[in-house]
Amino acid sequence: MAPRHDVAHLGHVELLTPEPERSLWFFTELMGLTENGRDGDSVYLRTWDDYEQYSLILTASDTSGLRRTALRTSSQDALDRLAAAIPDGRWLLAGAGIGPSYLCTDPDGHEIQLYWETTWFEAPTGLRPSLKNQPQAYPGRGVSVRRLDHVNFLAADVPANGRFVAGALGGEVTEQIVQDDGAIAAQWLHFGNKSYDLVYTNDWTGSAGRLHHIAFATDTREDILRGADIFLDNGVFIETGPHKHAIQQTFFLYVYEPGGNRVELCNPLTRLILAPDWRPISWTQAERAKGQAWGLKTIESFHTHGTPPVPAKAL
Template identity: 40%
Template sequence: MTNLKEPIFDIAQLAHVEVLSPKPEETVKFFTKFLGMEVSEVSGQSVYLRAYEDFYHHTLKVTEGRQAGLGHVAWRTSSSNALERRVNAIKASGLGRGWIEGDHGHGEAYQFTTPDGHLMELMWNVDYFQVAEDRKTGLLNRPQKRPDQGVPVRRLDHVNLMAADAGKSAQFMMDTLGFRLREQIVDDAGTVLGSWISISNLAHDIAIMHDPAGTRGRFHHVCYWYGVPQNLYDIAELLKDNGIFIEAGPKKHGISQAFCLYVYEPGGNRVELFGDAGYLIFDPTWKPVVWNMKDVPDKGDVWVGGELPESFWVYGTPAPVSETIKNQP
C-alpha cells in the first residue's frame, strides 16, 4: 500500500454533549427517573448529569433554552500537545471561536464551529467523578454502584447532527480533527447524505446527516448505551407507561448494526438508546462502507424491524412549530 495519509490520533473521545430544553426540569427528570442518570452538579440554568459507567464529572449538560436543540459537543484530546496541534489546525480552517476558561467538570477549552454552525469544543484537563462512600462498588473497574432507579444507561455513546451540507461538515471533521470515515450514504449524483465517522473503534462517535429542510446547525440526537438488547424492551415499556413518545424501535440498524430505540425527551430533543455495540473496527485500513440511498430503506436504516418513520429523516431540533406538531404528539 502506498500514498496512505498519516492518521491523526489527537482526539481521544466524545467527552460530553450539551442539550437545550424549554422544559429543563422535565428533561432532567426523564434522564434521571427513567434512564437512571445521576446529577453531578447544578449551576445557574444548567444541570450536569452522568451515567453510572461514565468516569468524568458529567457527559450530559441540560441547559434551559427557549427552544430544544444543541448547546455544544465537547471532545477530549489525547494530550495537552494534541490539544495545541488541533487548535492550530482549527484556526487555520477559519472556524475557530477562541478559548474559554472552562466549565464545571473541565478546564480551559477551545471553541469552534463546524461548517454548518454546530458549536464544539476541545479540552484536555477534565475532572473525574468522585464517588461517595455509600455508593462505592466492589467492582473496581466501575465508578459506582449500578443505580436502582429506572433502566439505567451505562455510558455516553455518540451524537448525531443534521447539516445543510452533510458532506462538507463530515469532511471538516476528518481533515481537521482526524475522524475516520466508517459508513456513508450517497445519492445517485454522488452527493453525501450522511456520514458515520469515528476517532475510536466504534462504528461512529458522531454521525452527520443531511437536513432536508436546508437548515444549518440542527441537532438529531444524543445516544446512551446499554449493551444488553433486553434493556431496550424494558425501557420501552417503562416509557410507554409514562407517556414518553417513542419514535421508533426497538429495531436493528443496518448502518452500524446496532440495536436501537428512539424517543423524544419532554423538551423535544431526540434520544437514542443502544442495546448493543453493533460492530467494532480494528482494521487500520478500513474501507468505508458506502450505501446508495435506494438501498437504505430496506437494508441501511433498519435491517430488522421495519423502516424508520419519515420523522427520523426530517425532524431535528430546534424544530419549526409545524414540524413539531407533525412529528410529536
C-alpha cells in the same frame, strides 16, 4: 493515511430544554442518570460508567436543541495542534470539571468544544461500586444507561461537515449513504475503535446547525426492550423501534424527551473497528430504501424532526 487520534472520545454534550423539570425527571428517573451538581440554569448529569464528572449538561432554555458537543483530546499537545489547525475558534477558561478548552464550529454551525484536562469522578458514599475498576455503582433506576455513545447532527451540507471532522479533527468515515446522483446523504465518523462517535445526516428542511439526536449505550438489547416499556408506562413518545439498524448494526429505540429533543437508546457495544486501514462502507439509495436490518421502513419524521424546531413552512 495513519489515524491521528488527536481526539480521544466524545466527552459530554450540553442539551437545551424548554421543560427543564420534566426533562430532568426523564434523564434521572427513566434513563437512570445521576445528578452531579448544578450551576444556574444547568444541571450536570452522569452515566454510571463515565470516568469523568458528567456526560450531559441539561440547561433550561426558551427552545430545545444542542448548545455544544465536547470532545476530549488525547493530550495537551493534541489540543494545541487542533487549536492551531482551526484558527477561527477561541479559547475558553477552565469550566466545571475540565481545564481550558478550545471552542470552534463545524461548517454547519454546530459548536465543538475541545479539551484535555479533566477531573476524574470519585464516587461518594452511597455511589461507590464494589469493583474498583467501575467509576460508580450501578444505579438500578429506570433504563440505567451505561454511557453517552454518540451525537447525530442534522446538516445542510453533510460532505462539508465530514471533511471538517476528518481534516481538522482527525476523524475517519466508517460508513456513509451515497445517493444515485453521487451526493453523500449521511456519514458516520469515529476517532478510536468505536464504530462511530459523530454522525451527520441531511436535514430535509434545508436548515443548518440542528440536532438529530443524542444516544446513550445500554449494557444489553434487553435493556432497550425494558426501556420501551418504561417509556410506554410514563407517557414518553416512542418514535421508532425497538429494531436493528442496517448501518452500523446498532440495536435501537428512539424517543422524544419532554423538551422535544430526540434521544436514542442503542446497543453497539460489541461492534468495534480494529483495522487501522478500514475502508468506508457505502450504502446506496436502493439499499437504504429496503429500510432497517429486518425490514422496518425509515419513518418520515426521522428526516424532518430535529431541534430546535423550524417553522412549519420550512417543512
